[in-house]
Amino acid sequence: MKVLVWAEHEQGALKDATLSAVTAAAGLGAVDVLVAGDSAGSVGAQAAQIAGVEKVLVAGDAAYAHGLPENVAPLVVALMAGYDAFVAPATTTGKNIAPRVAALLDVAQISEILSVEGPKTFTRPIYAGNAIATVESSDAKLVITVRGTAFAKAAREGGSAAVETVAGTGEAGLSSFVGAEIAQSERPELTSAKVIVSGGRALKDSETFAATILPLADKLKAAVGASRAAVDAGYVSNDHQVGQTGKIVAPEVYIAVGISGAIQHLAGMKDSKTIIAINKDEDAPIFQIADIGLVADLYSAVPDLVARV
Amino acid sequence: MKILVPVKRVLDYNVKPRVKADGSGVDLANVKMSINPFDEIAVEEAVRLKEKGIASEVVVVSIGGAKSSETLRSALAMGADRAIHVLSESEVEPLAVAKILKGVAGEEAPDLVILGKQAIDDDSNQVGQMLAALIGRPQGTFASKVEVEGDAVLVTREVDGGLETVKLALPAVVTTDLRLNEPRYASLPNIMKAKSKPLSTKAPADYGVDTAARLTVLKVVEPAVRQAGVKVPDVEALVEKLKELGVA
Missing domain, CATH: 3.40.50.1220 (TPP-binding domain)
Structure with a gap:
């Protein structure tokens, strides 16, 4: 199975949530990572170091700078022609993008998986974690979000993935980023x-x-x-x-x-x-x-x- | 502008879910059911936009069993004008829900669709995004503030790092987070009035949607129970424990 993992990054740094998603994806098959954004190049180099990653796709385009799903989802959908599964961390970005991708691919999404039980079988929490469901997909392609705390983080070093530049799909012209109030803190995340x-x-x-x-x-x-x-x-x-x-x-x-x-x-x-x-x-x-x-x-x-x- | 608000009937958030002994799911027999809390926030937001004179009509829609009509009546009692019940006794997955809503949106042509970011039963967090994709429109998920500005809507979103504001061209889909508003309690006169508001009943087939499940639930179990540990008598003993853990 070929798996495409969404890389979560911020201010040029790859985030830990990506590493958990890589671990989950590795349970399914060969892992490639997609880095989209205006500074995707340096993040792509970081992603290439992750242990177990085969290839890093870099889409460096201002349209992807803020992860706007209207712009990003068409890119992922186009790339999915060559993949069997799309895996995103269950961050606010991943949760925003993945269902849009799933709908465009006409497949069900499996949200916040806790474990990979088989090639199409996963556990996930329902009712605020008061119950754990084991679900099996019947779709040809999988779209999955990963609960970061349920998977170990893949090592940030040790990999030597090839880095490939992919062409962007441009602006959808439906949405724009206005601003953010992101808390700056010296404390750990x-x-x-x-x-x-x-x-x-x-x-x-x-x-x-x-x-x-x-x-x-x-x-x-x-x-x-x-x-x-x-x-x-x-x-x-x-x-x-x-x-x-x-x-x-x-x-x-x-x-x-x-x-x-x-x-x-x-x-x-x-x-x-x-x-x-x-x-x-x-x-x-x-x-x-x-x-x-x-x-x-x-x-x-x-x-x-x-x-x- | 017209606003469409999809709502779901779910296990009341105050009821502790009980997993069925045969592992087939959560027991929903003889338990209190209510409108999904995030959807209630969506209804409130739509009604407020109407009260401000920005919206002219608020249409609520629910996909579910016969009793979903009660959920629609509660939304009408909050101030929605009209309801559509898409009757389905079997469970409908988020993708099929989004497809039905696409059909409803095609007929109703809303300028704004506002719905909860997730239902508190399956916790999927998918329908809003999927609907936006299917109708080719922008999405503002996890909203804590919604401001209509001409032919666009400004949505402030609760994201992992804090808050983010996006501008979406109308028509658009907005999903609500907890802090968008505090829903009102429906007054008795409004509950009475809601009984005579129009409610039409449809079927998924009316929108040409196949609701066959894509996911099979193999089993549902209780989560592992965490055992209570020890109580320490004072701060000094707690400091000792922290030292053992290597954090102090």
């Missing part, structure tokens, strides 16, 4: 961080959230997460949200501070290796899945913790 400190509704307001959670995150070199309640209440911006409708994370250590453990939050972090919960309510559902729990008032416990680590 949520989806690839080894340690995450997350805050919930108990943090009261944005000042308290910042004064309580950030010092601990700084000390532990951790990424900062938040529950949906904390984001809805405006304590932090949406890109921090961990949960079913936010980001799905699986760090080495996840520290939940003042988070009760609503089902949709647990859906986003329950695959973390070690879960630590700090909450003053000893009956909070978060303690049912935490490996280490501390029943304490976070306003005294967290500063104390910061002072001791």
Whole structure:
């Protein structure tokens, strides 16, 4: 089987989500990677280093700069003439593009796979991860998005793929990029961080959230997460949200501070290796899945913790 | 402008899904069903655009079993004008849903289609994008803000890094994220009024769509259960644990 993987990249750097998608794709067959964008060349060189990649296709065109699906999907569809499967990471970009590709190819998409069980058989979460379905495709070609936390990352080095330039399909003339408010942070990114400190509704307001959670995150070199309640209440911006409708994370250590453990939050972090919960309510559902729990008032416990680590 | 809002009837989000003992799926017998929360946000957004005088008509459409008409009535009670029920007792996959919606869009010629980014049952997150592809129009997914500007719509999207704004030529498809709005509760008079609003019933065949499944569900199981661990007595003990884990 020949598989084309969508490369997720930002500001000239290949993102980790791509590496998990490569691992998932390698379970199906020979892996080529498509890098589309205005600075696709340097990212293409990075993609060529990924272990296990046979060929990198580079589509360097300003039309692909912001991953607009109206422009990108026709490119992927044209390339799919030579492939059996299209695999994208289940990032907001991948989720935006892949179904558009699937519809144009007239195939069903298999969303957020957790494992490859056979050439056309996959597991995927349904009902916010409350059930896991095993599904088999009957389509001639596959379109798949990959949940990054469910697959190991392919090594960034060791590969020596050929790099090939492909012609673009140009502007569709349907959409344009206006602007972005992308959070700039020195901290590690949520989806690839080894340690995450997350805050919930108990943090009261944005000042308290910042004064309580950030010092601990700084000390532990951790990424900062938040529950949906904390984001809805405006304590932090949406890109921090961990949960079913936010980001799905699986760090080495996840520290939940003042988070009760609503089902949709647990859906986003329950695959973390070690879960630590700090909450003053000893009956909070978060303690049912935490490996280490501390029943304490976070306003005294967290500063104390910061002072001791 | 006319707005089309596709809605889906799903297991109520407050109900904990139970996997059937035979592994064939999730038990939906005798459980509370509701409008998919993301679709409810879509209805609210469309009704607000009508209240602002930007939209002239809001048409809701649902593809599903007989009881999907209840979901359509709840959308009518929120302020939609008219409903179309595409009756199908068997499950319809996202691609076939998108094809039916293409047929509906062909007849209704909406300027804007607003729908939820995903249904909370199958969590596919596909229909909006697929519909946009099939009708050859732009898409604004995961919207947290929608502003109609002449013959275009500005959509602010919730993306992994933060927010992104795109400008789409109308007609366009918009899928909603959680923070787009807070849907209203329908008032009793509006619930009564909704009962007499027009609701037409169609079949997938009316749009020439084959709803045969492309995916076979081989089994559905409960996820692995995570066991609760230990409670530590104080911060000092927690610091010890963090040191053992190598993070402190």
